[in-house]
Amino acid sequence: MKDPGRPALADARARNYRLVLVDSVFVGIVTVAGMFLPTFLVRLGASGTEVGLLTSLPAITAFLLAIPFGRWLQRRRNIVPWYSRLRLVAWLSYAAIALVVAVVPRELAVPAALTVWAAASLPSTAGLVAFPIVMDGAAGPQGRFDLLGQRWAISGAAATIGVILAGQALGFVAFPANFELLLVVCSLGGAGSFLVSRQIVIADQPPRPAADDGTTLRTRIRGFVQLVRGRGTFLEFEVRAFVFTFGMGLATPLLPLFYVHELAAPNEWIGIIGAAQSVGGMAGYLVARRVARRRSGVTVLLPSILVGALVPAGMAVLHDLPTVAGLALIGGLAMAGAQLGLFNELMARVPREHGVTFSSVDQTVQNLGLIVAPSVGGLLAVTIGVRQGLGIAALVSLAGAGLFVLAWRRGGAS
Numbered sequence: 446m447k448d449p450g451r452p453a454l455a456d457a458r459a460r461n462y463r464l465v466l467v468d469s470v471f472v473g474i475v476t477v478a479g480m481f482l483p484t485f486l487v488r489l490g491a492s493g494t495e496v497g498l499l500t501s502l503p504a505i506t507a508f509l510l511a512i513p514f515g516r517w518l519q520r521r522r523n524i525v526p527w528y529s530r531l532r533l534v535a536w537l538s539y540a541a542i543a544l545v546v547a548v549v550p551r552e553l554a555v556p557a558a559l560t561v562w563a564a565a566s567l568p569s570t571a572g573l574v575a576f577p578i579v580m581d582g583a584a585g586p587q588g589r590f591d592l593l594g595q596r597w598a599i600s601g602a603a604a605t606i607g608v609i610l611a612g613q614a615l616g617f618v619a620f621p622a623n624f625e626l627l628l629v630v631c632s633l634g635g636a637g638s639f640l641v642s643r644q645i646v647i648a649d650q651p652p653r654p655a656a657d658d659g660t661t662l663r664t665r666i667r668g669f670v671q672l673v674r675g676r677g678t679f680l681e682f683e684v685r686a687f688v689f690t691f692g693m694g695l696a697t698p699l700l701p702l703f704y705v706h707e708l709a710a711p712n713e714w715i716g717i718i719g720a721a722q723s724v725g726g727m728a729g730y731l732v733a734r735r736v737a738r739r740r741s742g743v744t745v746l747l748p749s750i751l752v753g754a755l756v757p758a759g760m761a762v763l764h765d766l767p768t769v770a771g772l773a774l775i776g777g778l779a780m781a782g783a784q785l786g787l788f789n790e791l792m793a794r795v796p797r798e799h800g801v802t803f804s805s806v807d808q809t810v811q812n813l814g815l816i817v818a819p820s821v822g823g824l825l826a827v828t829i830g831v832r833q834g835l836g837i838a839a840l841v842s843l844a845g846a847g848l849f850v851l852a853w854r855r856g857g858a859s
Contacts, residue, residue, distance in 0.1 A: 461583040461645050462592060466791055468641045468716035469596040470545035473603025474634030476540040478627065480604070485624040489546070491555045498559055500819070507573065507812040514571040515805020522649050527645035531572040536635025538565030543625035548579045574808055576788060578800040582647025582791045589789045590745070594734030597781065605720070608630075648840065650801070672799060673806055679794040683810050685852065686787055688813055689750055689845025693780075694818025695825065695838035696757040702831045704769075714766050721770045725777025726771050733782040736791075742855055745787025750849060754842035761835035 482501055491771035521527055538561050545557045586593035591750045673680070704718065720838045733745045763769050795803040825834030 456472045457646055458583075458585060458588070461647070462588075464641055464645050465580070465592055465596055466599060468638050469600040470603045471634040471638035471641065472596075472608055473600040475536050475539070475631055475638065476604040477601065477607035477634075478631035480608055481611060481624065481627060482539070482542070483616075485621070486555055486558060488624070489551070489554045489558075490618060495555055495559060499562065502559070503564050503566040503569055504812045504815040506549055506563075507570045507808050508816055510570055510688040511574055511812065512565070512802075512810035513688045513805075515801050515803075515808075517576055518571065519799065519801040520652065524575050524578055524650060525645050526571045526643055528572060528575040530637050531568040531575065531637040532642070535565050535569035535572055536638070537632050538562065539628040539635075540632035546621060547625055550692055553561050553746040570808070574805045575800060577788065577792060577795070577804045577807075578586075578648060579642075579645060580788075581795075581800070582836070585646050585751075589792060590737035590785055592736045593736075593785055593788060594730040597784070598727045598730035601723060601730070605727075610648075621654060634703060672802070674801070676794065676796065679803060679806075681852065682790055682794050683807060685845055685848040686807075687810055687814055688792075688840055688848060689754070689846075690782075690840050691814040692754065692757075692840070692842030692845055694814050695822040695841060696835055698819045698822045699826055699831050699834045699838065700760070701732040701759075703835065704824055707831055708764070708766060708769065710769075714770070718770045718773045719768075721774040722777040725774035725779075726775075726781045729778040729781025730785065732778070737785070743786070745782045746790060746854060747850060749779045749782030749786055750846040751843075752776075753783050754839055754846045756839075757842070758784055760840035761832040797851075814829075 467556065485496065486499070518524060518527060541561050542558045545561055546554045549557045580593060580596075611627055615627065617623070618626060704715050708714075710718070729749075733749070737745050755774060756772060756779065759772050762771065763772065793809060822834060823839065825837060829837075
């Protein structure tokens with residue numbers, strides 16, 4: 446006898462796929478605003494430190510508040526509406542920045558914009574915590590590579606096209622109105638994402654145990670620590686992922702210095718290198734999902750992180766711009782596979798009944814690396830040089846890749 450629930454489940458999953466892929470177009474539109482926001486602040490007179498806050502503020506918020514947000518979201522029966530609302534509020538911050546800059550005195554524009562950005566990091570962090578659970582629920586355990594590969598490829602393509610169009614359109618309107626209009630238009634993509642993503646349907650979260658009610662804060666913290674410590678495979682994954690991403694984070698501030706000071710690359714070539722990396726990323730998502738379909742997630746993850754770890758070392762010995770662009774394309778290809786592989790490995794180790802809680806721990810650990818690693822990378826550039834710093838970044842990333850290989854040989858990778 447056929448199970449009458451299976452056709453309904455298949456229909457719901459197919460509908461979720463369509464919604465997620467449409468949503469990815471709107472995500473790509475919003476991403477354009479994030480790409481141009483640093484340039485906007487620089488043209489408003491922002492210092493290097495102030496531009497650096499654009500990266501560090503969200504990471505600091507995620508490090509400090511991801512776990513409290515995760516505990517709060519874990520109590521929500523249906524997480525999808527919260528996920529949609531939180532992202533909408535975060536993305537409307539681009540329009541809010543445009544409005545604030547338009548009305549405040551010019552000398553206060555940058556501090557005012559950063560204040561809005563800091564406030565927006567709160568719903569943004571909560572949305573990031575919810576993201577893995579919503580995507581995993583929409584895709585199912587066997588569909589992560591397929592759905593996320595398509596999603597990130599489409600959003601990358603939409604962002605690339607949007608950046609090209611926006612770059613041309615900025616020349617038709619005087620500054621600062623051109624950037625203000627761009628931020629407002631891109632915020633409309635956030636509204637479109639909200640209308641689409643709120644229709645995603647996933648299983649309700651298990652109800653919170655009644656025993657949790659009325660307990661003291663100390664008891665709840667102790668229970669939280671015991672819960673996470675009891676999931677050894679999750680903690681081992683977090684250590685491996687942290688080492689790898691820390692190494693890649695070391696290279697983040699070194700690469701722009703490498704292009705400008707070591708290669709003396711003109712703006713045109715820096716644009717070509719960035720475009721090559723983007724094209725590699727889009728191709729990587731598509732290739733990774735096909736390979737994972739035919740083989741397994743680990744056949745994508747291990748080669749991707751090994752190649753990704755070697756890219757900074759390759760950069761460190763190059764002097765030819767076309768070769769650097771080619772290596773950037775390979776790096777984009779590898780990091781796309783690594784991103785998909787790491788997401789798949791994470792969700793394979795997260796217990797369904799505590800998904801948001803464990804996602805918040807992951808956000809906390811990985812954002813610690815995003816806070817510390819770029820600062821250490823900048824210090825390496827000053828003390829030992831850019832090329833040598835890239836070599837160290839490669840060694841740290843290779844250490845992380847080695848931990849994944851050891852886990853796979855022990856049978857710890859799925």
